Amino acid sequence: MASDKELSDFLKSIEKRAFKRTAFAVRDDDAALDIIQDAMIKLSQSYGDRPAAELPLLFHRILSNTTMDWFRRKKVRQAVIVNFGEFETDEGDHDLLETLEVLTESHSTESAAEATSRAQILLLIEEKLKELPTRQREAFLLRYWEELDVAEAAQSMGCSEGSVKTHCSRAVRALARGLAHLKMKP
Numbered sequence: 001m002a003s004d005k006e007l008s009d010f011l012k013s014i015e016k017r018a019f020k021r022t023a024f025a026v027r028d029d030d031a032a033l034d035i036i037q038d039a040m041i042k043l044s045q046s047y048g049d050r051p052a053a054e055l056p057l058l059f060h061r062i063l064s065n066t067t068m069d070w071f072r073r074k075k076v077r078q079a080v081i082v083n084f085g086e087f088e089t090d091e092g093d094h095d096l097l098e099t100l101e102v103l104t105e106s107h108s109t110e111s112a113a114e115a116t117s118r119a120q121i122l123l124l125i126e127e128k129l130k131e132l133p134t135r136q137r138e139a140f141l142l143r144y145w146e147e148l149d150v151a152e153a154a155q156s157m158g159c160s161e162g163s164v165k166t167h168c169s170r171a172v173r174a175l176a177r178g179l180a181h182l183k184m185k186p
Helices: 004-026 031-048 051-086 112-131 134-145 150-157 162-179
Strands: none
Touching: 004 031, 004 051, 004 134, 031 051, 051 150, 112 134, 112 162, 134 150, 134 162, 150 162
């Protein structure tokens, strides 16, 4: 059984990655924060008594379901307000990559040119990620951002391991094609 401290530490460790993943999915920072908060509350209330080792998979599944619920509610709201001409926007000007903590020890000797180059590459990667189909983006983020193995990603997405592999492979190829013009320095 996870202690309150273990649950709290887990939630602190996952919040930024969860925000990034959710913000990519919904393309609305405020909605992403609400979704993450709902998912964290659901995890705490319903599964806080589970062993700490089970928390990551449970959280990813809850987050996926909460995100899908948000899309369903959004669709219903849009259908209701169409007559009033009020449409929600899916695009924002906020740079999501800037919300991540920068590890000072990894970039302390970096020159201004290298920092600028790295920031530009990250922006290009973010743009290419936004262009991926939803399932490819979700599989890619779970496997390479959240570092889940294929079985865990499949469980979180509610699909087979083969589907996760296919989605990841397609995502990697699409990103590679989109970023082929970059000359990466070692």
